[in-house]
Amino acid sequence: MFPIYKKELQSFFYTPFAYAIAALFMLLFTYMIGGAVSNIQESNTLKFSFVEIFYNVTLYFIFLIPILTMRTFADERKFGTEVLLMTSPVSVLKIVLSKFLANITVFLFMLAGTLIFPIITAINGTVVVSQLICAYVGIFAWGSMFIALGMLISSFTENSIIAAIIGEIVMFAVLFLDDFANSAFISQFPKLQSVLYAFAAQPRFAYFSQGFIRLSDLIFFVSAVIVFLAWTYISIEKRRWNRG
Amino acid sequence: MITIENLTKYYGHNRAVNDISFTINDNEILGFLGPNGAGKSTTMNMITGYLPMSGGKVTINDTDITESPVKAKKNIGYLPEIPPVYPDMKVTEYLDFCAGLKGIKGKEKKMETERVMKLLGIKDVSGKLIRNLSKGYKQRVGFAQALLGDPKFLILDEPTVGLDPNQVVEVRNLIKSLGKEHSVIFSSHILSEVSAVCDRVVIINKGEIRAIDTIENLEKPFRESLTLHIKAAGNKAVAAALIGATEGVSEITEAEDEGNNISSFIVQLSGDAEQVQDKIAAEFLKNQLSILEIYTDKPSLEKVFTELINRPVQKKSLAELMDEVIPENSSADDSDDAQEEKEEDDE
Structure with a gap:
C-alpha cells in the first residue's frame, strides 16, 4: 500500500501541482481573511472568527477539490497504467485507500498554510483554541467527504478534465442541498424535505464552525467517506467487467 | 505451470475469446500467435487477472487467479501491449515504485532495479523522465518492470514492437535466456520471431485456437507434397527423360527452355526429397549433364500460418x-x- 501512496505523493509534490493548488487556495483564503479583517472597525470585533471564514471558504474548496482529485483514476486509465496496478499483487481496495490517503495528505498540506493566520493572531492577541480545533476538525471531515466523492467521479472517466467538471457540478449540488431542501417548492413536501435535509452536509459542517463536535456529524462524514470509497471500488471493478 | 481451461470472454454480445484451453509448462517459451484482433491481448489480460473472464478458469501454480488474485499475481510479470509507464516519473523512480508494488523491500529493491536495468540496457537513461524516452526505450522500461522480483511466469504482449532491429535481437536473446528458468508466454504477429524463440506455439484467430504444437510439427503436414526445382545445362529432352525415370518422381509439371542449352523443371515428388535429389544428381552426372540449381520448396512459415488461420473451424x-x-x-x-x-x- 505504501508504494502507491508514495508514488501519488511524488506525482503531487515532485511536480508544481501541490504547490500551485495550495498557493491558489491560500490566495483565496487570504482574500477572505483580508475582507474579514477590514470589516472589523465597522462592526463588532467579536464577529470576526476564523471559524466563520472556514464556513465561507467552502465555496472555494468546491473549485479546488475536483482539481485535486480529477487525475486519481482518470490518468491511470489514460496512460494504461491501470493494468500495472491491477496485475500487481495489491488488492483494489488497497489501491483506493492509498490514493485516498495521498489526496488527504495534499488537502492537509493546503490547510496547513492557513494556520499562519491564527498563529499571527495568537502572537499579537488571543485565539480561542478550542473553537479553532473544532473548525479544523470540521473542515477536515468535510474535505475528506468531498475528496472521496471526487475520487469516485474520477473513476468514471478517463478524461481528467471531464472528471473535474462533473466533480464541480456534483459538489455544487451537494453544497447547496440544504438550500434546495429549504426552498419553497420542496417545503410543500415535508417528508422529502426532511430526507434531503438529512443528506445535506452543510448544516452539519456549520456545527463544527460554531465550535461543536457532535458525534452524529462525525459519523455522517465518516459514513459518507466510506460510502464513496466503497462506490469507487465497485465502479473500478465494474468497469473491468464491462470493458470492451 | 499455468493452466487455462475453457477461457471465454464476451464484450457485450461480441465474443472475443471462445472456449480456449492450453497449459504453459515450467521453463517453456510459448508463442502466442495470431493476426491483429485475434484475442491475444484479451487472453493475456485474463491470464494476468486484469480482466475478469466470462467463463473458464486460469490457475497459476495451483492458485486460481479469481479466487486468490493477490497470491497468484505474485508469480506473474506482465508486460501489456502498451507499456504501463508513468510519463512524469524518472526511470529509476518508476522501477522503484514497481518493485515496491511487488513487495520488494529495502536493499533488495535497489539490487533488483539495478539488475533489470542492466538486463534491458536502460541504465544510461535511468535518470531521464519517461515521457522524454523513445518508444523503444519505453517498451524496455515496461519490460524491465515485468522482470522485477524475478517472477516465475512472464507474460509479454508483443515485447518487440517498436524496437529497432538490433534491440529486437537483444530482446529475443533475453527471452531465450529467460526461458531457461522461467515460463514465458509471448504474443506476436511476427512469425519469424516466434519460430526463432519459442518451444511451442499457440495459434489463435477470432478468439479460437487453431493449433497448439511445436513449429516443426506444425510444418509437417505441409511438407508431404514436395516440389523440386531443377535447373540443368544440357539437352532438355535427355534431362526430362532422366528426371521422369527417377524413382520417387510423380510428374514434371513444368519444363522450360531458358536458352543457352539451359532448361528448368518443376517436379512433383512422391518420395523422400533428399533421396530423389541424390538420384537425379547421380543420373545427370552419368549422362554428362550438369545441374546448376536444385532445391525443394519448403513450406514457408507464412504459408503454414495463413493456412492454419484461415482453415475453417469445425x-x-x-x-x-x-x-x-x-x-x-x-x-x-x-x-x-x-x-x-x-x-x-x-x-
Missing part, C-alpha cells in the same frame, strides 16, 4: 450450440432467445 452442429446456450431444463421461450443469440453470433 462447425458445431445446431444441437450442440443449443446445448451450450440453453441449460437443459429451460422452457421453449428461452430457446427462441437462444436462437436469436446464435444468429447474432453468426453475423
